[in-house]
Amino acid sequence: MAKNVVIPIGPQHPSLKEPACFTITLEGEKVVNAVVGTGYNHRGLEKACEARSYLQDIYIIERVCGICSHIHSTTFCQSVEELAGVEIPRRAAYIRTLMAELERLHSHLLWLGIAGHEVGFDTLLMYSWRDRELVLDILAMLGGNRVNYGINTLGGVRRDVTPEQIEKIRKVVDIVEERNKYYVQLALSETTLAARLGGIGKLSHDDAIKFGAVGPVSRAAEVADDIRVTDPYSAYDEVPVTAITDNHADVFGRTVVRVLEIMESVKMIRFCLDNLPDGDIAVKVPRKIPEGEAFVRTEAPRGEDAHYVRSNGTDKPDRVRVRAASEANWHGMKHMLEGDYLADVPIIIAAIDPCYSCTDRAIVLDNHDTGKQSVIDWRTLREYSINWYKARGIDTGKIKIADSHLIF
Amino acid sequence: MAKSLFEKAIDWGRRKSPWIIHFNAGACNGCDIEVVDAITPRFDVERFGLMLKGTPRHADVLVCTGAVTLQTRDRLKRIYEQMPDPKFVIAVGTCACSGGIFDGCYCVAGGIDAVIPVNVYVPGCAARPEAIIDAVVKLLTALENMQKGTPAAPVDDNVADVSALEEIENAVTEASAAAVHSDNQPADSATTGSQGGEE
Structure with a gap:
């Protein structure tokens, strides 16, 4: 033996x-x-949130993760807005959606590079991270920082998008789309990659449901589970979203889902820019949040992100719980x-x-x-x-x- | 006392090819990604001879990110102890410098300097790759001064200057846009292709 x-x-x-x-x-x-x-x-984020006011918590929640920082702050803000009974302006919802999709672009390009590195395809790492820099420039332009953009606030967003910025975003999105066409082609037709990624890390349709897998991992197993489609938030009720699925249920499938999602995000970004409504970007939210509890789900680049917030009528939350996608x-x-x-x-x-x-x-x-x-x-x-x-x-x-x- | 040729060669090697190891002591990932970003084509910190290594026994410089959590505290110490002398530590990001927003949390020990001595602090949330490059260059300059015997510039109060970079970034964006839209443009940057060696 x-x-x-x-x-x-x-x-x-x-x-x-x-x-x-x-x-x-x-x-x-x-x-x-x-x-x-x-x-x-483990840094004790949730406990730290309880000791600070809701507005200060946005700053902490944004630092749950440095890659999908925007989606965490969106989820938290949405929870608090739900508790306060506030509806954010449409323009703010569109800007949040725009940021979320740009974030998905950079996150998926980042993953593509890391995956390339893991299989010994370092050239891909260098290329996809080079393209990712362009997206980061846009995020920095919109939010003021490359990593934690700090654009969300309770009741809307903190910065507006100007027409000049829209032109710049269009330019970058064109470049990323052009480059990504090549990555799609590479993922779908490169036999070496298919031989290296195919058939490993299997998680079948039933297993994906059994283990509660989310995001590209479950979508690669034909589980059409995308919160943007099943439970629309921000402006996703108007932005056309297609949940990309694949039937490979392995690492190859996850790669295909991600590169195709970049294409979808590009379409959504263009839609947001074309249909950006006029109006205010934020409404006032009271400092003290009425008693209650809220549970909000959003679709992070890695999958479903869920936040639970319980308030006790003061300006500080009673409990904050973060269930991120990787978890x-x-x-x-x-x-x-x-x-x-x-x-x-x-x-x-x-x-x-x-x-x-x-x-x-x-x-x-x-x-x-x-x-x-x-x-x-x-x-x-x-x-x-x-x-x-x-x-x-x-x-x-x-x-x-x-x-x-x-x-x- | 004048240095022998052998000692001079070692000094030169230390200056020209510092090997680094990266350790996440409890960061949010933002600074970690920026550290990796610094070695990718736009920033390319490898032009200073830097190389990212996998084991502390091969490394000269420890690049640390994040506030130190109780779980990583002993491991950080162990990694530092395993590194051969002379060793240097760069604390990347506000959390690494002081604990940042996590200072005072129940399982955070504080900044990197609460556990091991730090040579260069790079503030920022997240620290930009330009700031990281600046920190590396300042560390190498200080090392050179030390080797020459001239009084070393204090290395622990470096505040990286990241202004005036937007213009460069805009120029790069424009150039890429032009490149994608004109199909006949020759491949002028062959360097990006050859970067795919060891990380």
């Missing part, structure tokens, strides 16, 4: 840029068990990893677009095996996985980039 080897990975590993510990049990080269250990990024997707991780080769582990983990700062709200205690362990860091594992596939004739480093794409 083959002897099982237990391999702890992390918490420090350079690829994901965030701490997490995976304990993976191997039988030969096959993963038979996987334990995800998070909690390294939901961790549950299926064990199932996705089991049965696959060790070489597939980095890309399977990267394919849910994990975001630890979002996730680490609760402290999870794991019983680590006390048996014989060997230690592997993420980088070594990534190199191992690239070489493992190279030995089997799948070398993503050899993918030729189209000449037209070299233009900057």
Whole structure:
């Protein structure tokens, strides 16, 4: 009988840029068990929110995650607006939608690069992050900051969009669309990528529902679960949204869903710019919020983001609970990893677009095996996985980039 | 005492190819992504000889982001101890500098300097890649001064200057727009293609 080897990975590993510990049990080269250990990024955000006023909380909530910061603050603001019984102006709703879609653009381009890096296709990392810079410029122009835009406030948005800015956004969106056409083509027709990503990290339609997977992970398994469609918020009741689904139910499917979603976001951004209503950008919200509780769901780039806010009639919330998308997707991780080769582990983990700062709200205690362990860091594992596939004739480093794409 | 050729070579190596390791001590991801951004084509901090490494035993510079949580505190210490001398620490972002908005939370120990000594502080939420590049250059300049024996400029009060960058960014956006819309434009930036080596 083959002897099982237990391999702890992390918490420090350079690829994901965030701490997490995976304990993976191997039988030969096959993963038979996987334990995800998070909690390294737990900062006590929810408690911090209780000690501050609603307006100050927006600042904290925006820093739940540095990638999907806008969607978190949107969700929180919406919860408080619901409690206060305030309806935001249409223009503010459109600006929020515009920011959310721009954020999705940058987040998906970011993921594409990370995925490329994990499979040894570093050229893709450099290209997609180069294109992402253009989107960040726009976000910085609209909100004033590259990462945490700070555009949301209770009752609307803090900054208006000027006609000159709209022209600039159109220009950038054209570029991103042009570039993304190539990524779509690459994802759909590149045989090396299909061989590397196809069939691994399987999470079937039923399993996706069972484990409560959200966002691109569930949509890649044909679960048409998109809050923008099923429970429209902001301006999504007017903006045409198509939930992109795929039937591959594996890492390849998740890639396809994401690149196609970039195309959808581009369409939505154009719609928002064309149909931006006139009017105010914010209404006044009272400092003290009436007693009650609110639960609001939104669609973050990584999937469903849910906030629960309970107020006690003062200017500070009684309880704030954040359920970010990555938190939901961790549950299926064990199932996705089991049965696959060790070489597939980095890309399977990267394919849910994990975001630890979002996730680490609760402290999870794991019983680590006390048996014989060997230690592997993420980088070594990534190199191992690239070489493992190279030995089997799948070398993503050899993918030729189209000449037209070299233009900057 | 004059330095031997060997010592001079080591000094030169330290100055010209500092290897860095990045550790997220409890950041919101914003600064982490900006650190990675700094090595991608627009900012390309690798032109200063920097290389992102996976293990602390190979690294000269520890780039730290985020307020230190109780869970990562000991790990941060361990990573710092594993690094060979001389070692430098750059604290990236307001949280890393002082704890930022998380200071006082029940499981936050404070800024990076609450656990390990810090050489350069880069404020900002999130710190812009330009500020990170500036911090690296200032660290390298201070290192050079130290090696020459001239009094080192104090490295711990660097405030990165990120003004006047919008013009450059606008110029780049315009250039890219022109590039996409004219199909016959020659590929003038071959450098972006060759960047895809080791991160």
